[in-house]
Amino acid sequence: MFALILGRLGAAWITLLVIAVVVFVGVELMPGDACTALLGRDAVRVEVLENCRDRMGLNRSPVERFFAWAGDLAQGDLGVSMKRERPIVDIVGPRLRNTLILAVAAALAGVPLAIGLGVMVALRRERPFDIIVSTTALVAMTMPEFVVASLLILIFAIWLGWSAGVVTAAYDAPALTLLFATPLPAVTLALVYVAHILRMVRSSVIDTAGADFILMARMKGVPERRIVRRHLLPNAILPTIPVIGLTLAWLLSGVVIVESAFNYPGIGRLAVNAVADRDLPLVQAITLIFGLIYVSMTLIADLLAMALNPRLRTRRL
Amino acid sequence: MSSATILRAVLSQPSGAIGVTLVVGHVLLAVLSPLVLPHDPVAQSAELILQAPSLSHPFGTDRLGRDILSRTMLGGREAMLIATLATLVAMVWGATVGLFLALIGGRTDAYAMRIVDALSSIPGILIVMIFVAALGVGVTALIPILGFSYGLSVVYIARAAALDFVARDFVLAAQARGEARATILIREILPNVRDSLAVQGAMQWSWLLLGIASLSFLGLGVAPPAPDWGLMIADGRGVMQTAPWAVLWPMAMLSSLIVGVNLAADAFSKALGVDRQMGVRAA
Numbered sequence: 001m002f003a004l005i006l007g008r009l010g011a012a013w014i015t016l017l018v019i020a021v022v023v024f025v026g027v028e029l030m031p032g033d034a035c036t037a038l039l040g041r042d043a044v045r046v047e048v049l050e051n052c053r054d055r056m057g058l059n060r061s062p063v064e065r066f067f068a069w070a071g072d073l074a075q076g077d078l079g080v081s082m083k084r085e086r087p088i089v090d091i092v093g094p095r096l097r098n099t100l101i102l103a104v105a106a107a108l109a110g111v112p113l114a115i116g117l118g119v120m121v122a123l124r125r126e127r128p129f130d131i132i133v134s135t136t137a138l139v140a141m142t143m144p145e146f147v148v149a150s151l152l153i154l155i156f157a158i159w160l161g162w163s164a165g166v167v168t169a170a171y172d173a174p175a176l177t178l179l180f181a182t183p184l185p186a187v188t189l190a191l192v193y194v195a196h197i198l199r200m201v202r203s204s205v206i207d208t209a210g211a212d213f214i215l216m217a218r219m220k221g222v223p224e225r226r227i228v229r230r231h232l233l234p235n236a237i238l239p240t241i242p243v244i245g246l247t248l249a250w251l252l253s254g255v256v257i258v259e260s261a262f263n264y265p266g267i268g269r270l271a272v273n274a275v276a277d278r279d280l281p282l283v284q285a286i287t288l289i290f291g292l293i294y295v296s297m298t299l300i301a302d303l304l305a306m307a308l309n310p311r312l313r314t315r316r317l
Numbered sequence: 318m319s320s321a322t323i324l325r326a327v328l329s330q331p332s333g334a335i336g337v338t339l340v341v342g343h344v345l346l347a348v349l350s351p352l353v354l355p356h357d358p359v360a361q362s363a364e365l366i367l368q369a370p371s372l373s374h375p376f377g378t379d380r381l382g383r384d385i386l387s388r389t390m391l392g393g394r395e396a397m398l399i400a401t402l403a404t405l406v407a408m409v410w411g412a413t414v415g416l417f418l419a420l421i422g423g424r425t426d427a428y429a430m431r432i433v434d435a436l437s438s439i440p441g442i443l444i445v446m447i448f449v450a451a452l453g454v455g456v457t458a459l460i461p462i463l464g465f466s467y468g469l470s471v472v473y474i475a476r477a478a479a480l481d482f483v484a485r486d487f488v489l490a491a492q493a494r495g496e497a498r499a500t501i502l503i504r505e506i507l508p509n510v511r512d513s514l515a516v517q518g519a520m521q522w523s524w525l526l527l528g529i530a531s532l533s534f535l536g537l538g539v540a541p542p543a544p545d546w547g548l549m550i551a552d553g554r555g556v557m558q559t560a561p562w563a564v565l566w567p568m569a570m571l572s573s574l575i576v577g578v579n580l581a582a583d584a585f586s587k588a589l590g591v592d593r594q595m596g597v598r599a600a
Contacts, residue, residue, distance in 0.1 A: 011431075018435035026447055139572075142579045144527050146534045146547070147568045150554055154565075158558050253440030257531050271443065272535050275450040283450045287443045294438040 001313055005303065012299045019291040020073065023284050024066050078285040083277040088285045092267060094171050096289065099255050099266035101175050102186055107248055110190035111197060115237060118201025122236075123228065125206060134202065141195035145254050149188045149261035156184060171265035178264075185262040192254055196247050201240055208236035242305035249297030253290065326588035333584025339577025343570075347394045356384035358391050358544045367560045377562040379553060388544035389566045393574060395539050396546070399456050399463070400525035406464025407525075408518050411471025416502050416510070418472070419479035426476075433472050441466040442528060449537045456529060456538045463528065467521055474517045478510040512589040519582035523575050530571055546571040 035052040053059050057068070072079060078088035121130040140148070157165030164182040179186065208214065209232060217231045218224075255268035263269070267286055274282040306312045327333040356374070362382035370377045376385035418426045436444075444466040445459060452458055482488060483506070491501045532538030533547030541548055546567035553563030585591075 014431065015435045015438060018432060019439060022436060022439070023447070026444070027451065138579065138583075139576055142523070142527075142576050143572050144530055144534075144547075144575065146531060146550065147572055150550055150557070150564055151568065153554075154557050154561060158561075253442055256440070256442055256446075257534070260535055271446060272537070275446045275537060278450050280447075280450055283443075283447055287439055287447060290443055291435075291439045294440075298438070 004306070004313065008299060008302055012295050015295050016292065017070075019295070020070055020288060021066070023287050023291075024069065027280055027284060028062055073288070078288075079281045081274075081279055081282045083274075083279040083282070088282055091282070092270070092285060092289065095265060095267045095270050097175075098171060098178055098264065099259070099268060101179060102189060102259070102264060102266060103248075103252060103255060105179055105186045106189035106193060109186065110193035111244060111248075113190075114194040114197035115201050115240075117194070118198040119205055119233065119237075121198070122202045122205035122209070130202075134199065137195040137198050140191050141199070145188060145192060145257040146261050148191060149184070149258060152184050152188060153262075157182070166263040167265065168263070169265070173265075182262065185258050185264045188258050188261070189251075189254060192251055193248065196251065197240075197244055200243060200247070201237065204240050205232065205236040208232055211235070238308050239305075241308060242301040245297055245301035245304060249294045249301070252293060252297075323585070323588050327581070327584045330584045330587065332580045333588070336577045336580025336582070336584055339573050340581050343393060343574045343577065344397075346390060347397055350390035350394075354387050354390065356387045358387040359383065359542050367556060367563070369560075370562055376566050377560065379549070379563045380556050380560070385549075385563060385566055388549060389546070389570055391544040392546040392549055392567055392570060395456070395543060396526055396529045396533070397574075399460060399529055400522055403460050403463040403467065403525050403529075404518060404522045406461060407468035407471055407521050408514065410464065411468035412475040412514055415472040415475025415477075416479045416506055417498070419476045419483050420498060420502060420506065422483070430476075433469055436466075437469045437473075441469075442531065445528070445532065446537065449532075456532065459532075459538075463525060467525055467528070471514075471517060471521065475510065475514060478513040479506050482506050482509050512591045516582055516586040516589065516591050519578060519585065523578035523582065526571075526578070527575055 035049055035056060035058060039048060039052060050059075057065065060068075069079070076089065078092065080086065081088050081091055084091060117133060121133045124130045153165040156162045163184060165184070167178065167181050167185065169178050169181050173181075213235075214227060214231055217227050222231070255266060256271055257268070258264070259266045259268035260272050267289065271283065271286045274286060327337060360383060362378075365374070365378045365382035367380055368374055368378040368382075374384050374386065376389060379385055379388070414429070418429055445462055448459060448462045488501060488505050491505050496504075529538055530545075530547035533545050534551045536551065539545040539548055541552070549567040550564050550571075553560065553567070557564055
């Protein structure tokens with residue numbers, strides 16, 4: 001059991017290392033380097049270019065630079081942004097906080113709603129309520145986030161005037177200010193969460209409802225309400241919990257679009273700005289952070305699955 | 318099953334009929350629209366800025382006085398072309414690697430899949446954005462990168478589909494006959510996983526359309542002044558209050574295309590009896 005958990009932890013570290021190598025090699029393979037990207041047209045002047053490369057330590061061998069970079073990373077030093085000329089940790093920190101506020105708010109609102117609706121439509125399978133909700137969910141999960149975002153702004157901010165359309169608060173505003181400035185970014189993100197999780201819960205409940213032990217309970221004469229509450233739902237919903245964790249991790253990349261659409265000062269919008277500025281060290285750092293979040297969420301989902309399902313605790317499976 | 322039987326099974330489902338109609342309509346429009354264009358899609362006009370829909374400009378005009386109908390008609394062409402090419406790249410490399418790994422198995426498979434796992438844990442849009450940061454904007458140059466990053470999910474699907482067959486008698490028989498791995502792959506396994514791959518290809522196409530539109534919306538994809546739905550929506554957002562038509566038409570077109578592809582893929586997977594891998598879109 002403990003060996004298994006240690007194994008998962010080890011695997012997570014290896015994954016992180018591979019991500020770091022991939023991000024580093026990806027940038028290495030590209031024509032030009034941080035200096036040519038930063039200097040733009042000035043890069044034709046050899047002495048300026050050499051000067052910049054000396055300053056950023058780009059004249060060392062790639063292997064040497066990788067270990068220097070990875071060593072700094074392990075100590076929590078993400079390097080220095082080229083454009084902003086400040087430590088990346090200082091730039092990323094507050095914005096990462098903002099993104100987590102947004103993602104957690106969306107998940108707190110979305111996950112219970114999704115599970116509730118998923119169960120409700122599954123119990124009314126193929127009836128009008130199910131067909132309407134399931135089709136809406138399918139449309140919501142296939143529509144591009146930026147279309148949903150722009151539609152919500154048009155309807156709720158411009159036509160109905162219920163809330164502000166975009167976030168005007170600064171990145172270091174208090175958490176509640178950011179969240180209540182406009183609920184629309186959290187709603188957009190939650191909508192995508194709800195659609196995916198709802199469909200998953202629905203199919204899990206429907207699958208479980210066809211299981212032999214439900215038929216058995218029904219034959220024993222257990223009242224229908226009790227079958228649903230004690231036999232069906234626990235067995236249908238528990239296995240979806242780890243998968244919900246994975247879905248949340250997957251959908252986190254949606255913040256890149258949602259934050260840009262609402263001008264929300266988080267790490268996703270920072271990523272877009274960093275790309276527009278061609279600030280490679282910053283883009284690398286953000287990519288790593290997304291990888292780190294994904295790996296930790298997967299790890300938690302894995303451990304949760306093991307905690308909820310004893311069958312996964314043996315090595316053989 | 319003949320292709321006529323499959324098509325009939327798809328069209329007999331309401332969602333399949335709607336999906337196929339939407340997709341066919343969009344493709345026809347993309348191919349034929351240059352022939353029937355009412356106005357020059359990039360011609361600007363100071364007198365025609367943000368005009369409401371009228372007889373000469375049925376969809377209105379944008380903030381540079383360009384005809385929105387013409388731009389909307391052309392707005393999917395570049396994205397669809399790039400998505401198609403990138404889907405081909407993704408399917409070819411993803412399926413080749415996935416099928417081979419399933420057939421080889423053992424350590425090679427385990428190590429290779431760890432690398433695929435690690436690569437998949439970086440959101441696809443960020444992988445693409447690293448390259449945009451280094452190479453500058455321009456979606457055409459991104460086709461191999463889009464194909465690579467979206468192909469990662471094809472590796473999983475192809476490998477999982479092939480794993481059902483690698484231990485079957487007909488594969489063992491082929492191995493016993495001394496067939497080469499590539500031959501076994503093409504003659505014995507590929508025909509059995511063809512349907513899963515076809516459905517996956519359709520899903521990849523819709524995810525890529527979405528990813529490219531998102532990149533364009535962020536200003537990192539199709540370069541202005543080309544007519545493109547993602548760009549048009551980004552461009553029209555600032556004037557939504559006075560000219561909602563500038564964003565609504567491209568939104569309707571983009572959404573109907575993507576929803577159509579999904580509905581059609583769903584219906585095809587039911588008709589073919591393939592478990593549609595819901596997956597979560599990579600963008």
